[in-house]
Amino acid sequence: MLKAILFDLDNTLIDFSGFKRESALAAAKAMRKAGVKESEKAIYSRIFEAYERFGIEYRSTFTEVLRSLGVEDRNLFEHARQAAIIAYTKKKYELIKPRQKAIRTLSALRSRYKLGIVTDAPKDKAWQRLILAGLDHLFYPVVTFSDTEAKKPSPAPFLRALELLKVMPKEALFVGDMLERDIIGAKKAGMITCLAKYGCHDFSEEENVADYTIEKFEDIHEVINSLE
Ligand SMILES: [Mg+2]
Structure with missing residues (x-):
């Protein structure tokens, strides 16, 4: 019997990749406008190089970018850094916003199941999103x-969530967009798994080991119906 549904956050419940792309573009534009003598494209690439090197949640990305571009003028450095931070933050507010369809779907599920989140994001960023x-x-x-x-x-974060809910792994469904992290991890924890295909950027049918696959978020209802 299904008692709980746990979700990944980034790219499963929110369009995280879209937000990262758009915010990097806005930050690159702002740095150039502040006086950095590089093309927007070059600055944009540096931002993703920093994410590649230090992780997508890295907190000193723009400092790193300006350093890597060899910006030595302290005035320009801080002007560009703050312009980038503000442009990034504005995009965050603009792009991560309530989506009524998802809220309706989740609210309906909440009347019947316990709903939780298991994310690799740090706690402050996860809660902000x-x-x-x-x-x-x-x-x-x-x-x-x-x-x-x-x-x-x-399996540790999955098991932590199940323990807090006092639910057995086989009584819980996990929904996530990454095969190698979400699906494999939830399987190791003994949960039923569902791949959010709409969030995958390198989907491969042969490697898909999830019990269920959904093309859009609302399809979760069909998965639940077949489990009941
Ligand atoms: Mg994700």
Whole structure:
């Protein structure tokens, strides 16, 4: 019997990749406007190089970018850094916003199941995104990287969430967009798995080991119906 549904956050419930792309573009534009003598494209590439090197949640990305571009003038450095931070933040508010369809779907599920989050994001960023997306009242628990310090596919964060819910792994469905982290990790924890294909950027049918696959978020209802 299905008792709980746990979700990944980034690219499963919110369009994280789109936000990262758009915010990097806006930050590159702002740095150039502040006086950095590089093309927007070159600055944009540096931003993603920093993410590649230090992780997508890196907190000193723009400092790193300006350093890597050899910006030595302290005045220009800070002007460009703050312009980038503000442009990035504005995009965050613009792009991560409540989506009524998703909120309706989740609210309907919440009347029948326990809903939780298991994410590799740090806790402050995860909560900011949930609040901006209008999803912060729908989930308990929200297990973040900060809680177990183990990243998916470690079963640890999944098991932490199940333990807090007092639910057995086989009574819980996990929905996530990454095969190698979400699906493999949830399987290791013994959960039923569902791949959010709409969030995958390198989907491969042969490698798809998920029990269920959904093309769009609302398709979750069909998965639940077949489980019931
Ligand atoms: Mg994800």
